[in-house]
Amino acid sequence: MTERITVDRDGGVLLIGLNRPEKRNAADYLLLQELAAAYGELDRDTELRAGFVFAHGEHFTAGLDLADVGPRIGPEGLRIEQEGGLDPWQVSGRRLTKPVVIAVQGTCLTLGIELILASDIAVAAESTRFGQIEVARGILPFGGATIRFPRAVGWGNAMRWILTGDPFDATEAHRIGLVQEVVPDGAQYDRGLELARRIAVQAPLAVQAALANARLAVREGDSAAEAALQPELVRLAASEDARIGLEAFLARTAADFVGR
Numbered sequence: 001m002t003e004r005i006t007v008d009r010d011g012g013v014l015l016i017g018l019n020r021p022e023k024r025n026a027a028d029y030l031l032l033q034e035l036a037a038a039y040g041e042l043d044r045d046t047e048l049r050a051g052f053v054f055a056h057g058e059h060f061t062a063g064l065d066l067a068d069v070g071p072r073i074g075p076e077g078l079r080i081e082q083e084g085g086l087d088p089w090q091v092s093g094r095r096l097t098k099p100v101v102i103a104v105q106g107t108c109l110t111l112g113i114e115l116i117l118a119s120d121i122a123v124a125a126e127s128t129r130f131g132q133i134e135v136a137r138g139i140l141p142f143g144g145a146t147i148r149f150p151r152a153v154g155w156g157n158a159m160r161w162i163l164t165g166d167p168f169d170a171t172e173a174h175r176i177g178l179v180q181e182v183v184p185d186g187a188q189y190d191r192g193l194e195l196a197r198r199i200a201v202q203a204p205l206a207v208q209a210a211l212a213n214a215r216l217a218v219r220e221g222d223s224a225a226e227a228a229l230q231p232e233l234v235r236l237a238a239s240e241d242a243r244i245g246l247e248a249f250l251a252r253t254a255a256d257f258v259g260r
Contacts, residue, residue, distance in 0.1 A: 004031035012049035012200035021057025036085035059106030103192030114143035
């Protein structure tokens with residue numbers, strides 16, 4: 001049995017690859033568990049500054065392998081996190097503290113869209129086909145689409161695709177803001193990794209603070225985020241990275257941040 005998820009390192013970037021190409025990367029229970037373990041590693045390891053999620057093969061994902069996963073949905077739903085793992089869709093009460101860039105291609109259905117919505121920057125190959133098709137299978141999206149899709153693209157745009165289950169293309173995904181860039185087929189991996197690397201060379205404490213404050217505004221409102229700004233500024237200004245950043249600015253050199 002091959003690993004369902006590949007995990008590699010590129011400097012401060014954790015490369016997380018869906019690796020079930022013979023099934024169009026349909027997610028069985030083992031893939032879900034391994035993906036949660038990879039997200040846990042990303043969150044836990046202080047040397048890692050960003051994640052990059054991609055898929056091996058022609059397709060990002062065909063969605064859930066319902067034949068395998070369906071029977072595992074118990075009275076309390078579906079739980080995939082083992083010790084040290086973190087729900088990649090972050091609908092279990094715990095949030096990832098580091099940014100994630102995602103690159104998709106081919107077929108990107110259901111949980112694939114929800115992975116995009118739980119990530120921070122998404123790149124799509126121009127021939128990618130999307131679908132939030134749970135209603136055609138008798139269930140609802142349970143990885144966050146009902147929460148994040150309307151917020152990300154607007155109510156009508158989200159309901160158009162959630163409630164019909166119709167497929168849509170990369171042009172539409174970009175128009176509504178589901179993905180941030182559309183690139184020629186085959187270029188999505190390199191472009192996504194390039195963006196993840198750009199994030200990884202910035203001051204990690206500052207990146208994580210900016211991400212956390214933006215999420216705070218979404219989850220608890222502007223007032224909560226505004227109240228946190230000055231205390232966070234004071235904390236970051238006293239960091240070693242702030243000193244490194246200032247010295248690099250004055251010397252007109254690239255900063256080499258240390259995460260302290």
